[in-house]
Amino acid sequence: MDYFDLHCDTIYELSEYGLYRRSRGTLRENGGQLDLARTARYAHYAQVFALFCGSTPIQTEEEAHVRFTHLLQTAQNAFASCSDVLVHCKTADDFAAAERQGKVAAFLSIEGAELLQSEADIQAAIDAGVRIVTLTWNHRSCYGCGAAADNDAGLTEAGIWLVQKLSVHGIVPDVSHLSERGFWDLMQNTSAPVLATHSNSREVCPHLRNLTDAQFTAIVQRGGLVGINLYVPFLTRNAHAEPSDILRHIEHFCALGGADSLCIGADWDGCDRLPDGISDVTGIERLAEALARHGYTDIQIRNLMYDNAKRFVTANF
Ligand SMILES: [Zn+2]
Numbered sequence: 001m002d003y004f005d006l007h008c009d010t011i012y013e014l015s016e017y018g019l020y021r022r023s024r025g026t027l028r029e030n031g032g033q034l035d036l037a038r039t040a041r042y043a044h045y046a047q048v049f050a051l052f053c054g055s056t057p058i059q060t061e062e063e064a065h066v067r068f069t070h071l072l073q074t075a076q077n078a079f080a081s082c083s084d085v086l087v088h089c090k091t092a093d094d095f096a097a098a099e100r101q102g103k104v105a106a107f108l109s110i111e112g113a114e115l116l117q118s119e120a121d122i123q124a125a126i127d128a129g130v131r132i133v134t135l136t137w138n139h140r141s142c143y144g145c146g147a148a149a150d151n152d153a154g155l156t157e158a159g160i161w162l163v164q165k166l167s168v169h170g171i172v173p174d175v176s177h178l179s180e181r182g183f184w185d186l187m188q189n190t191s192a193p194v195l196a197t198h199s200n201s202r203e204v205c206p207h208l209r210n211l212t213d214a215q216f217t218a219i220v221q222r223g224g225l226v227g228i229n230l231y232v233p234f235l236t237r238n239a240h241a242e243p244s245d246i247l248r249h250i251e252h253f254c255a256l257g258g259a260d261s262l263c264i265g266a267d268w269d270g271c272d273r274l275p276d277g278i279s280d281v282t283g284i285e286r287l288a289e290a291l292a293r294h295g296y297t298d299i300q301i302r303n304l305m306y307d308n309a310k311r312f313v314t315a316n317f
Helices: 010-014 061-081 092-101 119-127 157-168 180-189 213-221 243-255 281-293 298-316
Strands: 003-008 045-052 086-088 104-111 130-134 172-174 225-228 262-264
Touching: 003 104, 003 225, 003 262, 003 281, 003 298, 010 045, 010 061, 045 061, 045 092, 045 130, 045 298, 061 086, 061 104, 061 119, 086 092, 092 104, 092 298, 119 130, 119 157, 157 172, 157 180, 180 213, 213 225, 225 243, 225 298, 243 262, 243 281, 262 298, 281 298
Parallel strands: 003 045, 045 104, 086 104, 104 130, 130 172, 225 262
Antiparallel strands: none
16 A cells, blocks of 8 residues: 655654654654664655654754754655665655655654854755645744643744745645644634645544634635644544544544545554554554444545545645
């Protein structure tokens, strides 16, 4: 099968900031949830690799610069060391070439725009081919308020300036982690498509990291995409989740008319709790099996797993 995923934290785990240092782990092979040895099972595989700002708030512009530079270097080194099987894609043409060659299509995103606090670092991200930026992580930053900080506080003036600056360069804003107020501030200040790379339905599971029906519908109307997240607390209020809990979110979004706007943003290496039977990136096959058992057609499964995201990249990157 083919698999296109909008969000993982593997680069962070490979960096010196990783919460668990893998013993000589690399992008090709490591003890975490995602490596290229395991994704080789997918005929075509595309992955957006996030440069994650980290869960401890950044205090100074210098600290942001050091973290961003180290994460970008980690990603570039990892991509270069796998260039026999992986292409770093900056454009739709790069993606088409990777697909033709049967190589992994790797994209870069930034999770937490607070990593970019100087014009020089914003330019460095543009030059490095970053295509997606989440405007906040969970905290309040110079650009806005995360969903865990204050849902009634939105984007700052600097946040709105950043959105407009990035959009000039075709970089797509990502609303995962953004507060609800910030989401609507963004929608008022851009007419471009937006992504929620790793968020589920708040109607199905009432978590602040999930999207309301109104938010989801607005993303669909803009031609955006939502990536389904496999982290248990975003799937269900129960202690454990089953693949069927993932299906409840997919079904709800499809019922809102979003079947062509859905894909996967599993959050590999960012989840310490996954549904039963899914322990790493190979578990996407279990999800595809569950969808088939529930009557989803091959085309519907293919759209969710690959084609919807492929269409977005082809049209927007
Ligand atoms: Zn995240």
